[in-house]
Amino acid sequence: MNLAVTIILGVGLVFFLGGAVGILRFPDFYSRLHPAGKMDTLGSFLMLGALALYHLHPFTLDNVLVAIKIALIVVFYFLASPTATHAIVDAGIRAGQAAWQKPKQGAGS
Amino acid sequence: MKALALAIVALVGGLLISATVDFPDWGDPASPAALHVSPRYIEKTMEDTSVPNIVTSVLADYRGFDTMFETTVVFTAGVACFLLLRRREPRPGPSRVYRHRASGVIVEMSQAPDTEPAPEVFKRIDDDWTPHDLIVMNVCRLLIPFIQLFGLYVIAHGHHSPGGGFQGGVILGASVILLALSWDLRTASLRMREVATGLMSAIGVFIYAGVGALALAMGGNFLDYAALAPILMVDPVAARSLGIFFVEVGVGLAVMATMVLIYKNLASEGRLDQGL
Numbered sequence: 001m002n003l004a005v006t007i008i009l010g011v012g013l014v015f016f017l018g019g020a021v022g023i024l025r026f027p028d029f030y031s032r033l034h035p036a037g038k039m040d041t042l043g044s045f046l047m048l049g050a051l052a053l054y055h056l057h058p059f060t061l062d063n064v065l066v067a068i069k070i071a072l073i074v075v076f077y078f079l080a081s082p083t084a085t086h087a088i089v090d091a092g093i094r095a096g097q098a099a100w101q102k103p104k105q106g107a108g109s
Numbered sequence: 110m111k112a113l114a115l116a117i118v119a120l121v122g123g124l125l126i127s128a129t130v131d132f133p134d135w136g137d138p139a140s141p142a143a144l145h146v147s148p149r150y151i152e153k154t155m156e157d158t159s160v161p162n163i164v165t166s167v168l169a170d171y172r173g174f175d176t177m178f179e180t181t182v183v184f185t186a187g188v189a190c191f192l193l194l195r196r197r198e199p200r201p202g203p204s205r206v207y208r209h210r211a212s213g214v215i216v217e218m219s220q221a222p223d224t225e226p227a228p229e230v231f232k233r234i235d236d237d238w239t240p241h242d243l244i245v246m247n248v249c250r251l252l253i254p255f256i257q258l259f260g261l262y263v264i265a266h267g268h269h270s271p272g273g274g275f276q277g278g279v280i281l282g283a284s285v286i287l288l289a290l291s292w293d294l295r296t297a298s299l300r301m302r303e304v305a306t307g308l309m310s311a312i313g314v315f316i317y318a319g320v321g322a323l324a325l326a327m328g329g330n331f332l333d334y335a336a337l338a339p340i341l342m343v344d345p346v347a348a349r350s351l352g353i354f355f356v357e358v359g360v361g362l363a364v365m366a367t368m369v370l371i372y373k374n375l376a377s378e379g380r381l382d383q384g385l
Contacts, residue, residue: 094239
């Protein structure tokens with residue numbers, strides 16, 4: 001059980017790491033929001049899921065309640081985080097922020 | 110002049126830093142703060158108030174007088190915002206913009222009409238209106254009831270877990286502000302009118318002070334909830350726990366209404382007709 005929890009936590013950490021690297025490395029506003037919205041959502045889903053699983057260990061009513069609360073956090077995070085990212089992208093488009101295009105060969109940066 | 114200022118800053122800063130040497134060590138059990146009242150609160154809270162969360166019992170019971178005036182500060186901030194920002198005269202320039210619901214045609218009127226057009230046919234929109242995003246609107250509509258439920262839980266569960274009136278009130282106020290952000294200010298104003306915000310923030314403070322005064326009238330000290338035991342028909346210890354709950358409700362009401370009041374006045378330049 002603890003092994004499974006550790007593995008899931010580790011996988012979630014990999015996604016968070018990917019998200020952080022993506023935010024730093026991607027070229028513009030929209031593509032940076034892409035890892036921020038997706039990786040964080042999946043990473044927190046995995047990590048919170050692992051914590052809920054860990055809490056189920058002595059299978060009592062109290063622990064199940066804690067696990068259900070963590071599961072509810074996951075549900076609301078799943079709804080709210082992509083929506084927030086979408087709202088930011090939407091605001092960027094309305095404000096006239098142009099999307100990044102691959103620079104042509106020899107045209108400089 | 111700059112050199113003088115720098116010298117003063119360096120002198121005062123040096124004094125303050127040298128004074129930190131006299132501080133007790135971090136977490137020192139023999140420090141004055143840990144010696145006198147803290148052990149009493151830690152040991153007697155369960156006995157006195159039957160509230161497991163010591164922070165709540167200190168905040169709302171042992172130091173209830175302090176918290177009452179914190180609530181009053183929140184109320185005063187709301188009143189100050191209202192008095193400074195609220196404007197009665199209408200917005201200058203093109204005054205009314207409507208959208209025909211069936212066709213989506215936008216109608217702009219150069220002056221305010223004598224009678225408002227039927228709201229089922231024409232929906233009033235902001236001057237700088239852009240089409241709202243369907244995803245954001247509907248997800249917020251889905252989430253707001255749960256946010257409000259969580260706010261109530263935080264207020265009611267302050268006895269057992271981190272939380273209480275201030276935190277729960279902020280969550281409730283934020284849910285109304287989220288409605289104003291994702292839909293528009295008029296929709297939020299229909300749910301919570303200006304009169305309601307003003308009244309609720311005053312009623313919140315009144316509940317707090319009223320519980321205290323009721324304890325006074327029942328023969329106890331001001332805010333001594335144990336004196337309320339005969340009214341609540343419980344023993345004095347449970348009465349203190351219930352009294353904490355009552356004042357938390359008052360704090361929650363005041364904080365929620367004041368947040369909404371301040372937001373509306375800031376977002377609409379004090380006119381409360383349109384805004385973010």
